[in-house]
Amino acid sequence: MLHTVNKSPFERNSLDTCLRLAKKGSAILLIEDGVIAAVKGTVQSAKIEGAVGNHAVYVLGPDLKARAFSEDQVISGVKVVDYAGFVDLAEEHGTHNAWL
């Protein structure tokens, strides 16, 4: 299963619920405002730092860039992908589950 989260962890509980309900080993892709969760050094960073042990975690590069984050600000273990990479993840990981 491919989970996507499009909300900032500062704004809503979508990431928390995703992490609670995502089966170990499933993939998580952070998109839109969800990319904020992938950034190092915030009070929310521990969530994704903890998740990389149980899930393959990805972040959408175009959304990072749009929000003035560089790839070296991304939490270690999180892979940056583009839209083509998003498509590959959807192909590889099965059913899409959008946490809004």
Next chain:
Amino acid sequence: MKFGILVNEGPFTHQASDTAYQFAKAALEKGHDVPRVFFYYDGVNNANKYSAPQADDRNLVKLWGALAAEKNVDLVVCVAAGMRRGIQNESLAPGFRISGLGQLVEAGMGCDRLMMFGD
């Protein structure tokens, strides 16, 4: 692989329709099929031909329409959600058609993946 796409938000308030469009475009470029995009909730506003964004902004109504014309993507607007929001045949932009919610279930049944974009 066949990707069905569900768009649940309009072209401006949320990024959902942009992300869905970029996903659909990338999937088609990789040689996948996107047989149908279903527009539900405020997503029906993506089909509003009277939408007139400023010239320096992207126009998702036209971008979706171009995808339909060039790549044969079936753009379906939910009739019930559209009626609530004043989207009728007269206000429909080129490339879109109005049909029932059953077309979403069919896309889920007939595609390898149903990708959902909303808020």
Next chain:
Amino acid sequence: MAEFEFETEGVKKTFTFMNRKAPYGTIYALEVLETVLISAAFEQHANIIFVDDGVYQIKAGQDTTAINMKNFSPTYGIIEMEKEDADEDDDIDMVWRIIVEKESLDARGLTEDDFKVSVEVLSAAEIADIVDASDCVISG
């Protein structure tokens, strides 16, 4: 306009409807409900799951008179009836489950007695397995 015809004859998939939002503040709950009902016409399996504030959608005693909005909570009773019909009628090859996440209930001080329909109360881990095994997830 490229009207596409899907080959759906004999296709049986499992849809998960993930309800996470409280009713009335936004339209999401209502429009997910409409999709659930349509999927019955195609005899598809369905997990109708309530998590987070979605659990408030099925709370008994909703009265929308004073906000002048349609009280759509009776529709959950129709969903329950569809589920029971499918359970009882051998000719209907459709399994529906109405599920509430225990963690969401506990966090909100609710119990299953607060609901207008009968539900399965399952843990997050149990729900994760069910959702993971489904073919399409529609959330609202």
